[in-house]
Amino acid sequence: MTPMSWFVIASTVVALVAMAIGIIAPANAMGKAICTALESLARQPEAEKSLSRTLFIGLAMIESLAIYCLVIVLIVLFRNPLLEYLLK
Amino acid sequence: MLDGSHILFYLGTVGIGTTVATTWGIMAVLVLAAWLVTRRLSLDPGPMQVAAEGIVQTIHAAVAEVLPRRSDAVFPFIATLWIFIGVANLSSLIPAVHSPTGNLSATAALALLVFFSVHWFGIRSEGLRRYLKHYLSPSPILLPFHIIGEFTRTLALTVRLFGNMMSLEMAALLVLIVAGLFAPIPLLMLHIVEALVQAYIFGMLALIYIAGAIQSLDSRHSLKEEEI
Numbered sequence: 001m002t003p004m005s006w007f008v009i010a011s012t013v014v015a016l017v018a019m020a021i022g023i024i025a026p027a028n029a030m031g032k033a034i035c036t037a038l039e040s041l042a043r044q045p046e047a048e049k050s051l052s053r054t055l056f057i058g059l060a061m062i063e064s065l066a067i068y069c070l071v072i073v074l075i076v077l078f079r080n081p082l083l084e085y086l087l088k
Numbered sequence: 089m090l091d092g093s094h095i096l097f098y099l100g101t102v103g104i105g106t107t108v109a110t111t112w113g114i115m116a117v118l119v120l121a122a123w124l125v126t127r128r129l130s131l132d133p134g135p136m137q138v139a140a141e142g143i144v145q146t147i148h149a150a151v152a153e154v155l156p157r158r159s160d161a162v163f164p165f166i167a168t169l170w171i172f173i174g175v176a177n178l179s180s181l182i183p184a185v186h187s188p189t190g191n192l193s194a195t196a197a198l199a200l201l202v203f204f205s206v207h208w209f210g211i212r213s214e215g216l217r218r219y220l221k222h223y224l225s226p227s228p229i230l231l232p233f234h235i236i237g238e239f240t241r242t243l244a245l246t247v248r249l250f251g252n253m254m255s256l257e258m259a260a261l262l263v264l265i266v267a268g269l270f271a272p273i274p275l276l277m278l279h280i281v282e283a284l285v286q287a288y289i290f291g292m293l294a295l296i297y298i299a300g301a302i303q304s305l306d307s308r309h310s311l312k313e314e315e316i
Contacts, residue, residue, distance in 0.1 A: 049153070057296070060289040064244055067251035 003086055011080065015073045022069030029062045107191040114175050114188070143171075154292075155299045158213060162298055165205055170291040173198070173249070177283030180257055181276060189286075190253040192246065199245040202294040203238070210301030219301070245293060252286050 037055045041048060075081075095103035125140045133141065147167045152159040173189060180187035188194045210219045223234045256279050260272040 053292070056285075056289060057292060060248065060293070061244075064248040064251075067248055067255070070255055071247055071251050 007083070007086055011076050015077050018069060018073050018076075022073075023066050026062050026066040029065075030059055033058050033062065106186060107188045107194050110179065110185060111176070111188045111194065114172065114179060118171065118175065150292075151295060154295050155302065158209075158302060161212075162209060162295065162302075166291050166295050166298075169198070169202075169294055170287055173290050174284060174287035177253055177287055178280065180253070181279065187253050187257065187283075189249050190257055192250045195250040195253075196246045198249070198290070199242045202245060202297065203242045205294070206238075206297045206301045209298050213302045222301075241293075241297065245290065249286055249290055252282060256282055 033055065037051055041051055044051075095105050096109055097104055125136050129137060144167070147170060148159065148163055151163045151166050155162055176187055176189045176194075178187075179185050180190065189198075207219075210222075214222075223231055256275075260275045260279065263272045263275055
């Protein structure tokens with residue numbers, strides 16, 4: 001096989017594996033955050049406003065981890081800076 | 089794919105891309121709408137005025153809840169961010185229009201605005217010396233972490249908005265290629281929710297950063313007052 005096809009196979013596999021692993025942890029963390037927020041909401045319904053605001057911001061923080069992963073994967077797939085060594 | 093802006097026309101030697109053109113279009117629409125709504129204000133409001141007053145009051149209440157003392161100074165900036173990003177995120181629902189927030193340069197510009205306004209509001213409300221002193225609290229050892237935090241949170245703001253909006257557009261495009269003409273409609277509904285949530289989060293995080301710069305000394309005073 002040519003180096004080019006190795007490169008294609010490697011970057012595809014790495015992209016899929018990276019997305020899979022990179023989403024497991026944020027999903028876990030989001031589940032935990034929502035779970036705790038619901039529990040405290042059931043205990044103290046009058047704190048809903050500040051709770052939901054904090055929850056939203058926390059979820060955004062966690063979600064951005066998965067988004068970083070996506071951006072890195074897209075860079076590997078579409079704008080890989082190492083590709084020029086092969087094409088030289 | 090990552091910078092989906094191509095050049096439409098040249099202004100002198102500067103190429104004007106689709107992102108800038110769309111941003112100008114949104115700005116024109118917003119200014120026109122604001123002018124039309126506020127042209128005939130009356131005590132017996134029509135439906136447009138009621139809607140506009142509702143939007144302004146909701147935003148003002150949200151700002152005042154986080155920042156009770158100086159909400160009037162920060163309110164115009166946050167309201168502008170919310171309204172502009174909300175409209176910009178939703179603009180990609182129009183066919184042939186790409187949302188400007190799906191471009192990394194545009195979101196970087198917005199995040200830079202937030203970065204500078206944090207220092208601006210912080211110095212304005214506390215004075216330079218007291219503002220710089222909060223970098224040394226609670227201990228000078230934490231100075232590098234404060235400085236790293238300033239930059240990483242700006243980067244995080246940039247990449248969060250860009251990644252969300254670009255991936256939504258790309259997901260709809262991929263479903264369109266795989267499944268056919270009307271298949272992406274559920275995804276577009278998700279797009280509406282996600283666009284509004286991302287605008288809310290961007291503005292809210294900006295507000296919290298500014299509040300952190302303003303109130304680092306405020307909160308200490310109010311705590312002491314409560315103790316007394």
